[in-house]
Amino acid sequence: MAGPGGDMTPRSAVVVGAGIVGLSTAWFLQDRGVHVTVVERDEVGAGASWGNAGWLSPGLAMPLTSPHVLAEGLHGLADRRAPLSIPVRPDPRLWGFLLRFAAHCRTRYWRQAVQDYLPLLTESLPAFDTLAAEGVEVAAHDASVVAGFGTKRASDGLVRELALVRRLGVPVSFDDLDRDELRTLRPQLSDRAIAGVRLDGQRFVDPGRLLDGLALSVVSRGATVRPRFTVSSITADRGRIAVFPEEGPPVTADVAVVATGARLDDLVRSPGVRTRVRAGRGYSFSVPTDAPVTGPIYLPGVRVACTPYRGQLRVAGTMEFRASDDPMDVKRVDAIVDSARPLLTGVRWDERSRPRVGSRPVTADALPVLGATRQPGVFVAGGHGMWGVTLGPVTGRLLAEQITTGKQPAELIPFDPLR
Incomplete structure (x- = not known):
């Protein structure tokens, strides 16, 4: 592999x-003079990336292991309609993963994880700017994220969390809002x-168009993209x-990058990678509204994210x-509608599109896995949880x-796959 x-x-x-994540890594490898082949088991962007809410929101891209998530998990065991759903069935691997996840749901750990995320959050939007400046059709829109609550107490809770995040170094600007x-x-x-709460300095994209634009750019720069290639x-x-x-x-090369989302464990098992990745599935659909949607809406109490999307x-x-x-559970879609309906108006729920389900890659310590494995020449990039779109380009850069210099950037040390 000598150059x-x-x-x-x-x-x-x-x-x-x-x-x-995979396309971003391919693009930045090309930027460093590496010839790239991209293989995909389905179609470009067919997984969780396409169905994502499309938020580029470093102000909210926090580790999942905040202490209150543990209480939500316990609630999810009793209520199948809760935002966090855990199946009650014999599955030793899943329960082992969840116990490790619960052990990380501590304030002290969460604060350290936020500081680990900080370099990625700071550089996430500039990485999109780099893509756009080089001709990638990012089509990002500057917009505040507006969070709505049924009680002032709940709204104050988000304000306190954002204030803490800001004290930890995350550049975030926000204001209280009344009805x-x-x-x-x-x-x-x-x-x-x-x-x-209005959270300023954020952006949103159409994730499908972003992925198409990124794939088109990668191909125009000499890459080969091979869909329907199951490794x-x-x-x-x-x-x-x-x-x-x-x-x-086979496809041969000097190095390989595994960026298969929630399926990462299928190709890089221990001892290649110590940190396991599980599927945390999310559901999405689009729905017409009576009035134009001017920007993202967040309903933290029911964990629902809403974004302007192709006129809906x-x-x-x-x-x-x-x-x-696993098959899609339509009851999960009904639960999303039932939880969001009281807080939204002018939304024609009965005209919603066919829902999609995508598997977000989640780790027990809420940190991504980014870097070299024990298998020489094989790297991994995954485990971003709900924040793959926000953090994808900076991850790829x-x-x-690391791949082209042989040196691990300081920003990636907390996310070492061998941790």
């Missing part, structure tokens, strides 16, 4: 996974939303990596710990730096 002049910079890479201010900013919020194994031989499909010849409102929510291939 020109005898250095050890890889000249070729195969990226497994064509979601936002009238909420309705002025977001006409879709009903009279039941009596208090809220069965990855091997190394004499300094070359071979990525084998279920049928047909995209509604996304729930965290369901089930296998990626930092990982491309």
Whole structure:
């Protein structure tokens, strides 16, 4: 894998996974002179990236292991309609994962995790700016995120959390809102939303169009994208990596990057990667509204995110710990509608689109896995939880730096897959 002049910079890479993280990594590898092949088991962006709410929101992209999530998990055991859904069934691996997750739901750990995230949060929007400046059709819209609550007490809780996040170093600007201010900013919020918060300096995108634009850019710069390529194994031989499909010849390169989201464990098992990744499934759909939607709406009490989407409102929510291939549970969609309906008005719920379910990659310590595995020449990029779109490009930039220089950036040390 020696490059020109005898250095050890890889000249070729195969990226497994064509979601936002995989495509971003491919793009930034190309920016460093690496020839890239992208393989994808389905179509480009067909997974959780496409169905994402599309928020570019470093002010909210916090680790999932906040202490109150533990209480939500216990509630989810008793109520299948709760935002956090945990199946009550014998599954030792799932329960082992959840126990490890619960052990991390401590204030002291969460604060440290926020500080670990800080470099990614700070550089997340500039990474999108880099893509846009180089011709990628990002089409990001600057907009505040407006959060609505049924009680002032609940709204004050978010204000306290944002104030803490700001003290920890996250650059975030926010203001309290009363009922009238909420309705002025977001006409879709009903009279039941009596208090809220406006979070400034955020953005949103159409995730499908972003992925299409990123894939088009990667291809125009010389990459090959191969959909319907289901990887069965990855091997190394004499300094070359071979990525084998279920049928047909392998794709070979100097290095491989596994960015398969919630399926990451399928290809890089221990001892290759110590940190396990589970599927935390989310559901989304779009719905017409009587008034135009001017920006993102957040309903923290029911964990529902809403975004302007192709003339309608995209509604996304729930965290369901089930296998990626399990059938869609339509009751989860009904639960999202029932929880959001009281706080929203002018939304034609009965005309909603066919829902989608996507598997977010979740780790027990709420930190992504980014970097080299024990298998020489094989790297991983995943475990971003709900924040893959926000953190995808900055992840790709930092990982491309590590791959091409052989040095782990300081920003990636907390996310080492061998931690």
